[in-house]
Amino acid sequence: MNVTVKYFAVCHEMLDRSEEEMDLPDGATVRTILQRLEEEWPEIAEFYEVMQMAVNWEYATENTELTEGDEVALIPPVTGGCDV
Amino acid sequence: MNVTVKYFAVCHEMLDRSEEEMDLPDGATVRTILQRLEEEWPEIAEFYEVMQMAVNWEYATENTELTEGDEVALIPPVTGGCDV
């Protein structure tokens, strides 16, 4: 199945792209995507404690199962609003 | 001595004037003005618990002494702002 994976802020910067299509095996979860990214960018594991994932605009866990056409996003710690 | 006395809101309405000059004896206090008004409008005494007085734009008591040219005001309960 095909899913779209989006990268923001520091993730966008580190991976040098803002999104990509991934062809995943049936039964794939958010974890499957992270494992692929670890091959390219091993240090990503250091972000896991503060990073979140979203599937179809909703916060998800690494065990969330994916289906064809899902939009997955890596969400670094959010810092919107003002800094006060 | 001469002082100016100002009437607002319900006081303005009851006395049917917004201000007047009063010629007061030396040693007069805010109380002197109220005594004069009681002659014309005895029910004013019922307002004393909630009403305030101001002398020269500052809240005062009935014992505040007056001097030539003072601006005295009867301040009914204030209700500015919004009602929420």
Added chain:
Amino acid sequence: MFKITTEVITGAEVREAVEGPDAGAVVLFFGTVRNNTDGRQVKHLEYESYPPMAEKKMAEIAQEVSEKWGLDRVAMIHRVGKLEIGEVSVAVAVASPHRKDAFEACKYAMDRLKQIVPIWKREVWADGEAEWVKPDAVFFDAPDMRKTPQ
């Protein structure tokens, strides 16, 4: 900026008076004329004030905010005369380096305005009657004038 006005309040007056490059948070409060009071239909409102004393008391409230929060960017404007439903009667703005303080100080300034600033409201009802509003007993904390002044 502490002002009694007969003009329409846009909010820009108070906001511009407090903004600055070092204040990251600005909180604005607007009080508007509601179409009813306790269910009774309001036609319009009339506000009267004692302008020089009102502006002096607003400045004193700003001084209290400065003492409590260390903020010197406070602005208050109150409209007087006839106001229609939905129009702004009062606007308060506070700017602060920290948003928590801006919220607290703005609420405080508005609370104090209702307590000590000499402005009076007359409600004109849809049925043609009118009356000077008496403050809610619960919120009314002005002292008896025979005792200590505020």
Added chain:
Amino acid sequence: MFKITTEVITGAEVREAVEGPDAGAVVLFFGTVRNNTDGRQVKHLEYESYPPMAEKKMAEIAQEVSEKWGLDRVAMIHRVGKLEIGEVSVAVAVASPHRKDAFEACKYAMDRLKQIVPIWKREVWADGEAEWVKPDAVFFDAPDMRKTPQ
């Protein structure tokens, strides 16, 4: 109204979205770009967002406000792209029949926006360096993604 925009935020968008003849109190919050962070000179800021999810999360915050205070007049707008010193990055408006609720709900909405809405800030310093801002540890309460989602 829940919106990510590249346009200048005037405040009128959010205020008009919440105003009504039965709401006597309107509280607006503006976050603006400061000229320094912890004393280091800021040249400008860049905000990036994930717009559809950001707007969805803003709507969820409004739903929380509705559940907590019974208020359904909440509007939020956040600007993205390059912002200069003094420009407004975010505006939140809440209208209420009671001012206490309006202040509390507006503060709550702003607090939640900083916690769950996917928007990121990059600071470009006067010396030319730039970095994505990490949230203050104290305020950072996003859960570990391996545990329960928020």
